[in-house]
Amino acid sequence: MKVFEKTKMLTDAHMHYCPGCTHGIVHRLVAESIEELGLQEKCIGIAPVGCAVFAYDYFNCDMQEAAHGRAPAVATGIKRCLPDRTVFVYQGDGDLASIGMAETVHAAARGENITIIFINNSIYGMTGGQMAPTTLIGQKATTCQNGRDPAVNGYPIRVCELLATLDAPYYIERVSTHDVKHVIAAKRAIKKALKFQSEGRGYTFIEVLVSCPTNWHMRPVDALRFMGEECTKTFPLGVYRDKSEGKE
Amino acid sequence: MASITIDEKVCKGCGLCANACPKKVISLSEHRMNANGYFVAEARNPQNCIGCAFCAIMCPDCAIEVEK
Amino acid sequence: MSKILLHGTEAICEGAMRNGCRAFFGYPITPQNEVPEYMSVKMPQIGGVFVQAESEVAAINMVYGAAGAGIRAMTSSSSPGVSLKQEGISYIACARIPCVVVNIMRAGPGLGGILPAQGDYFQATKGGGHGDYHLIVLAPSSAQEACDFTYRAFDLADRYRVPAMILADGMIGQIMEPVELPPMRPLSDIPEKPWATSGHYGKDRRILNSLIIKPEQLEPHVNELQRTYNEIYANERKAEQYKTEDAEIILTAYGTVARICKSAVDQLRAQGVKAGCIRPITLYPFPDDAFSSNAERADCKAFLSVELSLGQMVEDVRLAVNGKKPVYFYGRTGGNVPEEEEIVEAAKGALGKAKSEL
Numbered sequence A: 001m002k003v004f005e006k007t008k009m010l011t012d013a014h015m016h017y018c019p020g021c022t023h024g025i026v027h028r029l030v031a032e033s034i035e036e037l038g039l040q041e042k043c044i045g046i047a048p049v050g051c052a053v054f055a056y057d058y059f060n061c062d063m064q065e066a067a068h069g070r071a072p073a074v075a076t077g078i079k080r081c082l083p084d085r086t087v088f089v090y091q092g093d094g095d096l097a098s099i100g101m102a103e104t105v106h107a108a109a110r111g112e113n114i115t116i117i118f119i120n121n122s123i124y125g126m127t128g129g130q131m132a133p134t135t136l137i138g139q140k141a142t143t144c145q146n147g148r149d150p151a152v153n154g155y156p157i158r159v160c161e162l163l164a165t166l167d168a169p170y171y172i173e174r175v176s177t178h179d180v181k182h183v184i185a186a187k188r189a190i191k192k193a194l195k196f197q198s199e200g201r202g203y204t205f206i207e208v209l210v211s212c213p214t215n216w217h218m219r220p221v222d223a224l225r226f227m228g229e230e231c232t233k234t235f236p237l238g239v240y241r242d243k244s245e246g247k248e
Numbered sequence B: 001m002a003s004i005t006i007d008e009k010v011c012k013g014c015g016l017c018a019n020a021c022p023k024k025v026i027s028l029s030e031h032r033m034n035a036n037g038y039f040v041a042e043a044r045n046p047q048n049c050i051g052c053a054f055c056a057i058m059c060p061d062c063a064i065e066v067e068k
Numbered sequence C: 001m002s003k004i005l006l007h008g009t010e011a012i013c014e015g016a017m018r019n020g021c022r023a024f025f026g027y028p029i030t031p032q033n034e035v036p037e038y039m040s041v042k043m044p045q046i047g048g049v050f051v052q053a054e055s056e057v058a059a060i061n062m063v064y065g066a067a068g069a070g071i072r073a074m075t076s077s078s079s080p081g082v083s084l085k086q087e088g089i090s091y092i093a094c095a096r097i098p099c100v101v102v103n104i105m106r107a108g109p110g111l112g113g114i115l116p117a118q119g120d121y122f123q124a125t126k127g128g129g130h131g132d133y134h135l136i137v138l139a140p141s142s143a144q145e146a147c148d149f150t151y152r153a154f155d156l157a158d159r160y161r162v163p164a165m166i167l168a169d170g171m172i173g174q175i176m177e178p179v180e181l182p183p184m185r186p187l188s189d190i191p192e193k194p195w196a197t198s199g200h201y202g203k204d205r206r207i208l209n210s211l212i213i214k215p216e217q218l219e220p221h222v223n224e225l226q227r228t229y230n231e232i233y234a235n236e237r238k239a240e241q242y243k244t245e246d247a248e249i250i251l252t253a254y255g256t257v258a259r260i261c262k263s264a265v266d267q268l269r270a271q272g273v274k275a276g277c278i279r280p281i282t283l284y285p286f287p288d289d290a291f292s293s294n295a296e297r298a299d300c301k302a303f304l305s306v307e308l309s310l311g312q313m314v315e316d317v318r319l320a321v322n323g324k325k326p327v328y329f330y331g332r333t334g335g336n337v338p339e340e341e342e343i344v345e346a347a348k349g350a351l352g353k354a355k356s357e358l
Helices: A023-036 A051-058 A071-081 A093-099 A101-110 A159-163 A180-198 A220-234 B016-020 B054-058 C008-018 C034-045 C056-068 C079-095 C121-125 C143-160 C170-174 C215-236 C256-270 C288-295 C313-321 C340-357
Strands: A002-004 A043-047 A062-065 A086-092 A115-120 A171-176 A204-209 A238-242 B003-006 B026-033 B039-043 B064-067 C004-007 C021-026 C049-052 C072-077 C100-107 C113-116 C136-138 C164-169 C176-179 C239-242 C249-252 C275-280 C282-284 C302-307 C327-331
Touching (some): A023 A051, A023 A086, A023 A115, A043 A051, A043 A071, A051 A062, A051 A086, A071 A086, A071 A101, A071 C021, A071 C049, A071 C056, A086 A093, A093 A101, A093 A115, A101 A159, A115 A180, A159 A171, A159 A204, A171 A180, A180 A204, A180 B054, A204 A220, A220 B016, B003 B039, B016 B026, B016 B054, B054 B064, C004 C008, C008 C021, C008 C034, C008 C072, C008 C100, C008 C143, C008 C164, C008 C170, C008 C176, C021 C034, C034 C049, C049 C056, C056 C079, C072 C143, C079 C100, C079 C121, C079 C215, C100 C143, C100 C170, C121 C164, C121 C282, C136 C143, C143 C164, C143 C170, C143 C176, C164 C170, C239 C256, C239 C288, C249 C256, C249 C340, C256 C275, C256 C302, C256 C340, C288 C302, C288 C313, C302 C340, C313 C327, C327 C340
Parallel strands (some): A043 A062, A043 A086, A086 A115, C021 C049, C072 C100, C100 C164, C249 C275, C302 C327
Antiparallel strands (some): A002 B064, A171 A238, B003 B064, C004 C176, C100 C113, C136 C282, C239 C275
16 A cells, blocks of 8 residues: 555656755645645645746646745735635745745735745755845855854844734744654644635745755755754744634 | 655655665665766665655655555 | 716726726825725725735736736736836736736826826837837727726737736826716626636646746747737727828827827817827827828828827837938926927927928
8 A cells, every 4th residue: 555655736747956955845745735635626826936936837736926026916816816716825035035025924914815835945045045034144155155144134034923923814833844753744734724724714824944955055964954953943943823723 | 565666767866765764774876877867765675664654755856655 | 878977097997897807906106096996995896806905016916816817907006106017017928917007107207296297108118127028008098088998908908918008197097077988798708718827737727927948938939929919010000090181290199198289280270280180099009000101191291299208109100100201209298288389389390390301
């Protein structure tokens, strides 16, 4: 008996991500969750600009590819017009927390009934390793080559904590992909968010810590360790809002 | 008996599967490359597989199927 | 059917809603605030969607999403806000998502002023954002046309799968005139969109995208867009000709200025000057045939383009006239609208100059 096979919510296309980048894991978790909840027939995904720009080739449902940072606005347009569809947004940290911060905050403040999957790998991957709004203090990037200096570059933005100051969001959680246990927990959170959306509960936001071995200049396994040991210090895992549990 | 099947065409040789395997079933090949130039993961000690699927859970490319 | 008194912006909204528009996304900016205000009341009454976006950038991307999902969607703004929308419009053009964008032009550049202008002609007709693309651009010159052209813009956008723009100066936006409204078109009457991403799975799935990274694929895509623009050019050029049959001096203008020019033509004729007026209705595609046919007439001596700008449409007029007759320009900017007498004098001056140079 097969205990693990690839979900049909992913296409047969081979993903373009670098070896060991855990974007692919998150794609699988989102796709499996949609399939397990039976939402695949009426589902529309929004791809961002950044490493996940080709996500429209991987998810086996209708996809729109948005301009840089604008995915929550695109999702708002779709979901308001077709409220019975499942609308999910997949964005990286540069897309969501830098150029798209206005769209991010306002979609959350309006309580749009959409699910946002936020990939935080603390770097601009696709463009070659520039500093992101989430780059850790001291972490090296091609635009802060001696490491992020708060005096010059400011501090990393904690998006879950920021969005949790708003009234409307229904569910906000930060998860990680640095080991099996955390990947399983990430799946639980993503599935919960999509289920909440299908029940019309409102805005759901899952931040997923992801590795970037290429631009962190680490072996894939070392990148997982760095994520677990360092990234989680700046970006503590946990539930920041869950109205179903009374957590405001 | 539990077993894994690795799709070598898709494998990028990142080693996250081998790192996750509690029974040291998987290793990266030192010799065999796929068409993309990656040294592929292979089940070197298949008899030890317990079908936990940890390898598949950590594989970013959905390259592993697990049977039990 | 009887006429009702409507504001230009309200006429735009009615034209949209009566031809199936069921989603409006906007952001406040003078002089078009009445559009989002009117839509915020009316859209919910007809089962439509209204969202006041956080910015013009967000509004155009909401249009991308909604129109991409197959809904007739519109956004509205004024010059500085339309500049902000250009990124989204370029993506929409590449992804071939039909929608309608309204620009009630104010004076620029920069934050400029809030009074009427036509300084966005280049932006509207030459693409506006990055890359090779065009919008269909319609220029109403009355509240009735504001309604009718917006109605028509949705059909044109859908037919060709291109974004369409209503380009009106602030005067047309703010005018109050009697309007005969078209009947409300049932949504069932609007053709299906077999490309719309409204939720499909597996082999039926659809993608809307403007990233075409392989040169061997992007070039055919851009060429396909160009073929569409060529088709639009062949089918949709439209202009009104007013007393041009025997005109020696042909004024040309769109929007508010065209109305003043037609009065100027009457005054010139009363003074014995054979004047006429060409009013482009489609600014893209530009109705060059109306100009070239007049330019070839022996008794036509000169053209005078009158604009609320420093000379933008005049470039298309020169291309259309193609050196056959002299083309002159008279413009006002900063929110000032020329008086009829100014135009009469400019026309006489242009005609005199043309005759003296013969």
